[in-house]
Each structure stands twice: as C-alpha cells, then as structure tokens.
Amino acid sequence: MNITPWTRSAVLLALLGMAPAYAADAPANDGQRKAGKGLSEIPDPELSLMRGRYTVNGNNVAWFGVTMISQWQAGKQSAESALTLGMDFTHNTTVPKVSFTPSVTVTAADAPMPETPGRSVESAGLQNVAGVTQAIQVAGDNNVASNSTQLTVREGSAPQEPAAAPAPAATAQHGGVSAVAQMEGNNAQVQLQMEGVGSVQQWIRNGSVGQTIALSSDGQAVTNRMQIELVRQTLASNAPLSQNVAQAMNLVRGIGMGPGQ
Structure with a gap:
C-alpha cells in the first residue's frame, strides 16, 4: 500500500x-x-x-467523468436533455478542476398533449434512496422505457477539457414540455417533463446516483443513458x-x- x-x-x-x-x-x-x-x-x-x-x-484517480442523456419521443413531440461532467485531478489531487457542458432540445411542442384522466404515478420517495437507483413506473399501454448505466475504468491520461466554460445550466420550455440540465453545488442532473404525461430524471450527487422514468400515458418512448468513466494513473507515471x-x-x-x- x-x-x-x-x-x-x-x-x-x-x-x-x-x-x-x-x-x-x-x-x-x-x-x-x-x-x-x-x-x-x-x-x-x-x-x-x-x-x-x-x-x-x-493507482491514483486522474480523471472522473459522467455523461447523462435523457430522450423522450411521443408522436411528433420530442425532448432531450444531456450533460457532461468532468473532474480533472492531475493538477491537484484533492481539489479537481471541474468542467461541465449542458444541452437541451424540445421539438414540436405545439402538438396536443395526450389526455390521460384517472392515471397517476407517485415516485417522490425515490429521491430519498441512497446509493444507486433505477426505476421505471408506467401507468399506460404501448410504452417503451429503459435505463442503462455503463462504467468504464481505464489507465491513461485525462481527456482534453473544453476551451470555454459554459453556463452551469441549460433549460428549454415550450407548451407543456420542459427540459433541464444543470449543476448546482455537488449535484448534477438532467430532467424532462411533459405535463400530464410524466417525468424523466437522472442525477449524481453525494452518496446517490439515479435514473427514474414515470409515465402515465400511452405510446411513449423514453431512454435514460449514463456513462461513467474513471481514468487511473499509476504513481510511477x-x-x-x-x-x-x-x-x-x-x-x-x-x-x-x-x-x-
């Protein structure tokens, strides 16, 4: 040791x-x-x-990175929220250099939202779960939903950082559709919401990593993808x-x- x-x-x-x-x-x-x-x-x-x-x-941690992508397709409506978060430890082993890039898109927001009376999904309790959380809650028919997480551990050098520091958040909202990608304090998250249809979230924060999908309509296609990369560097190098x-x-x-x- x-x-x-x-x-x-x-x-x-x-x-x-x-x-x-x-x-x-x-x-x-x-x-x-x-x-x-x-x-x-x-x-x-x-x-x-x-x-x-x-x-x-x-072995020392040289770089830690997370990519989150949430996509939602409902007929002609679509929404996407994504972010990349990087922590470079090569300059300082205790205080990393942080990079963050958010992006959001919402299309065909003028299309009528589906009506789903009498349906509801309750997922507030999932926010209190520590560790790793993956949840899919569906109250409807002909829906497609998936959560996927990939962890890659490799040895080498840290990826090249973005040239410019972007804003700590990106948001888009049209009609009843909203998309958010943000970093606040030690929390980073992406979120999609469709009024009366459901919500999609991904997050990483102190002691918790999660992906949740909650739908109360029909014919929705939703995916959550999270990629975590850990780059190690030997002391000899x-x-x-x-x-x-x-x-x-x-x-x-x-x-x-x-x-x-």
Missing part, C-alpha cells in the same frame, strides 16, 4: 521523525535495531478515519511525485543512523 501524493516537505518530516526513534534505542554492542519507544500501534477507531487517504497498487520522494530520500540519507545501520 502506497501513500497518496505527499508534498516533498511532508515526506521529509515523516522520515526525519522516524530516524531518531530507531537510533535512540539501538544497542551499542550489536547490529540489531529495535523499534523505538515512540512507535505505537494505531487503534482501530483512529485507523478508520484514514479511509480514502491511501491507494492500493499505486507521476513524474513530479517520484522526483519529490527521491529528493526527500537523498536529503535524509545518513541522518540519525545508529550503529549497525
């Missing part, structure tokens, strides 16, 4: 702090080294607070980090060493 990127001074302080502990208790008449009195086992409660500060096999660690090791070489070391 390797420690995630430290600054050169942090590595140096850690190494300097450990060397005197070994030297202070090293016996003068043999070449054996004993653990210094300053070393102690870390208790489980304290160790549990360190989760997320280390990586296994030297991180040249600045490797150089910092090597320099720290050279600076402490021969410092605080006792007999037999």
Whole structure:
C-alpha cells in the first residue's frame, strides 16, 4: 500500500521523525535495531478515519467523468436533455478542476398533449434512496422505457477539457414540455417533463446516483443513458511525485543512523 501524493516537505518530516526513534534505542554492542519507544500501534477507531487517504497498487484517480442523456419521443413531440461532467485531478489531487457542458432540445411542442384522466404515478420517495437507483413506473399501454448505466475504468491520461466554460445550466420550455440540465453545488442532473404525461430524471450527487422514468400515458418512448468513466494513473507515471520522494530520500540519507545501520 502506497501513500497518496505527499508534498516533498511532508515526506521529509515523516522520515526525519522516524530516524531518531530507531537510533535512540539501538544497542551499542550489536547490529540489531529495535523499534523505538515512540512507535505505537494505531487503534482501530483512529485507523478508520484514514479511509480514502491511501491507494492500493499505486493507482491514483486522474480523471472522473459522467455523461447523462435523457430522450423522450411521443408522436411528433420530442425532448432531450444531456450533460457532461468532468473532474480533472492531475493538477491537484484533492481539489479537481471541474468542467461541465449542458444541452437541451424540445421539438414540436405545439402538438396536443395526450389526455390521460384517472392515471397517476407517485415516485417522490425515490429521491430519498441512497446509493444507486433505477426505476421505471408506467401507468399506460404501448410504452417503451429503459435505463442503462455503463462504467468504464481505464489507465491513461485525462481527456482534453473544453476551451470555454459554459453556463452551469441549460433549460428549454415550450407548451407543456420542459427540459433541464444543470449543476448546482455537488449535484448534477438532467430532467424532462411533459405535463400530464410524466417525468424523466437522472442525477449524481453525494452518496446517490439515479435514473427514474414515470409515465402515465400511452405510446411513449423514453431512454435514460449514463456513462461513467474513471481514468487511473499509476504513481510511477507521476513524474513530479517520484522526483519529490527521491529528493526527500537523498536529503535524509545518513541522518540519525545508529550503529549497525
């Protein structure tokens, strides 16, 4: 297990702090080294607070990206809401550089909305579900609906970022049809709504990823697609980090060493 990127001074302080502990208790008449009195086992409660500060096999997250596309087709009416969200960790391992691109379209909004009296779908409770949520609720006939999520993990470099930073949201509304793609705080979502017909949503937020479709009409075709990409970068390919660690090791070489070391 390797420690995630430290600054050169942090590595140096850690190494300097450990060397005197070994030297202070090293016996003068043999070449054996004993653990210094300053070393102690870390208790489980304290160790549990360190989760997320280390990586296994030297892999770091270099880039995290999400693409959401929601499409709705009802006769001649159509609506689409999409977004791409990217987090680049190559410049700073704790505060990523965020890119966001929303897009929405609504066509043939003047067509009459279907009438569906006496039908209803209740999905408000799904907003309280933690983790991964996928739901399709239908109160009608001849509908086609699908949710799909794809996760890709690969090694390499971060994708090229957009040249210009777009607005944090895009909206379109005509008649009873609306489309929204937005990022607010730590939440990113796309949403389509047709008055009296239903709603479609996708989101990613702290502790929750979801896709929901709720329809109360006939002859609707709706799709939710989410693509999540995780790009890893090995510590060996991180040249600045490797150089910092090597320099720290050279600076402490021969410092605080006792007999037999």
